[in-house]
Amino acid sequence: MGMEIPFDVANIPGPEMGEVAPPEVIGSYISSAKRPLLVVGSEILRDDFFLETAIEMGRKGVPIAATGHSIRGFVEKEYTENVSYYNLHELTNCLRDPGWKGLDGKGNYDFVIFFGVVYYYASQMLSCIKNFAIDPLIRAVSIDRYYHPQARMSFMNISPEMEEGYKDMLNRLVSSIK
């Protein structure tokens, strides 16, 4: 754990900046969350591995909101079990409302994982959650290859040549979800 430079270097929001966390820590939070939600964006389509990772998490019972045009990938893989298309603005707007019924009609979420959303758009939505989804608190984290200061927890920046290392982190994360 430690400080990291935001992926978009000037994106320093203020006194509360997210912690860099290893995959197992994030995995254990997901495991202990009452209502976790995986929010995926269009960047998961850049490599089958990321799509498979999301599907794996879905299979472990984490419902998926597919934002951007990421739903394409799930349909192509014929995984539609607990996936719904949502526009990210619309979704975040719902998340900030404690009365929202959720994707399954059973209520809002307490732990939200951002994965594969364009960096700056994700950062803004994480900011909304951090600043306004406070009572009850929703924790939002990022498992992208970027450091996201607006998330409660995030990976560090991972350069392209460390891609294999990043994939390994995602594998560790998925296996640590109980």
Next chain:
Amino acid sequence: MEELKKGGIFNISDLRNVRISIGEIVEEEEEWEPMGPHPMPGIATLRNWDFMLLNRYKPFYAPLCDMCCLCTYGKCDLTGNKKGACGIRMDAQHGRIVLLACLVGCSAHCGHGRHMLHEMIKKFGGDVPIDFGPEVDVEAPLTRLVCGIKPKTIRDYEKVFDYIEEQIVQLADALHTGQEGSYRDFESKALHMGMLDSLGKEAADIIQIASYGMPTSYEGGGPDVPLVDVGIGTIDTTKPVVLVIGHNVPPAADIGDYLTENGLEDRVELAGICCTSIDTTRVYKKAKIAAALGRQLRVIRMGIADVVVVDEQCIRADILELCQRVHSPLIVTNDKAMHGLVDRTDDNPDKIVDDLVSGRAPGVVILDPEQVGEVAVKTVIQMDKKRKGLKLILSDEEFKYYVNDCIQCGNCTLACPNGLRIGEANQSATSGDIKPLAGLFDLCVGCGRCEQVCKKHIPIVDVITKAAYPQVKEEKGRMRIGRGPVWDSEIRDVGAPIVLGTIPGIIAPIGCGNYPNGTKDAWLIVKEFAERNYIVTLTGCMAIDAALWKDEEGKTVYEQHHGRFDAGGVLNIGSCVSNAHIHDAAIKVASIFAGRPLRGNYEEIADYILSRVGACGVAWGAMSQKAASIATGFNRLGIPAVVGPHGAKYRRAFLGRPDLKDDWKLIDATDGSEIYFEPGPQHLLVACETVEEALPMIAKLCFRPSDTDRGRSIKLTHYIDLSLKYLNAYPPDWHLFVRTATDLPIANKNELLKKLEDEHDWEIDWKMKRIKEGPIRGYDPSFNPTNLRRLIREKKK
């Protein structure tokens, strides 16, 4: 005492206890239409309308910064919706920032408009008539609507700007610490500012159209405006090149005049960037459009310009430094952006030319447009000879050296707004594959941040340009010149199909070039909707960028589609200020087609548009504060807008919640009954992550409660089809827009009825192919939707 009218006769002996003061003589306004309820509305006048909008489309805030540092109590940490020392909460503070952005944007348009008015009165006199030809009777819909004024000459705009400026000052006052404290009221003020912005834009464009004789409905105007060259590849660099940048056309127009008067049109290239270039093509036939805003840095760095002339807005703040680097003298022409240069307006032109050519002065300020014309042309002719030998594109050796020198540290990527992987592309280039680097050219927004952090001092922008040079030289498009107003006769033809929904929508791609994934998205948006018979009306940088790409036949969207305001049309309306004509087209549908009173009647017209005119703005690369005020102006008038992912950094969206039933109630004006309705339009301002997501979203935001079943079925066809094409899935909410079986697309009606039955538990009468139960409401062709109780014709018994 009765007001004394000009030309009236009165007997002085009848007057008692009367003081006569002679000020401005008020000429009687011709009674062209009775005055409506809200002429020249103040801050609070339309607050109820705003609050109705804000209840349905609640402001959504995504702070870009969690602190406030506007006064010396601060910095205040507002994280978690805390309050600052002055008592303002994070949400209200963000409403305040939005109002501030709209203030800046609106001031830019209106400052430009007022400046234009001064210049034009000085040049042509105040009596220039506002006459847009036989097809345009309603010449200034926003001016009539907001101010209650029917302008006859450009001088009439003095009153309009007096009103706007007073309102801007009052709204700016609200920004001070210890004033407004409610986010909803900040947003109402931002909406007011947005409305002023649209009015100011209309004023600016009307003044320049009238004064310069830009295209209107006289011969050669409207759908028949000519095409011009667009793109870096169209500039003939064997000739001296004057490059104009900005938004205020008079200096460029005077350069054109000087070239014409001196027979130099074929000897000198006059090219432009951004809105000045669009407006230059409206006044000077030989002008070319080099590029939109996103290419500014690169066009200058490529050394294309032998002289650069800037006016106002969207000019790079380091323009002087950029020009010096490539030995292009700079002429600045506007007191709002003087860049530290010496004001030489009153000097002898030849002496100024001499100083610029010799390099004694890297640039000058000249505030008289006519003088700019002479100095720019004389300078460019001499500079062309001087600059001939300059090599500004990297040599092969230099290119090789730089890509090899890169250590893949990633600093540039962290600095890049689009997170472009420059190091990776450099590495590919070292092994001979320059494609990844060349591919960055269109994705780059031309900001230059990367170069400042490169420890190896690699001129990254030049390296990318070098890799892409063969394709850049071929950047040759065509676009229609800005046509200005949509004709009344066109509105008469399409008013019914728009309101009934059989023309599925008016799509308005507008604004800047801060795209997430290059200019091709602009082209794709236009192409998709034009091919589907929407009306596509473009302005500003998006109008330019859409012209850079061609279909299989080698045609741009402007060459492929007609320019009428009709199904399948692709119209370049003009520069940023011209996009007021898109508001105007919607207003004219309400007034000309539907006969709604226009004068001083903003609220009713906006109510009409919100419920009946399926229009949607698309600011895919929105960047500036002007784009913020433009979108907010659209929103107050009842027109939604979609922005690209960078648009999330505007911090505020207006999002509807279809799951909250009570947010979606309309009144039937026929009898006053309240009706729950489908969420059309669902949002007023929303960001999409990718163009694939945006296309169905834009189609969705064209649903309106007034759609007939035929119109709704056409809109649904496109919504579903775009979703299947780009998301590979049915939209999860398509069923919300079904009121009756005849709303369904005919081609797959049975399949959709089955889906309604299976997936949404609707009750279907299969024998009659009818829906028995399920929809939010049934289809009632006589439904007369309104949000305004005062418009109820007859109270329900």
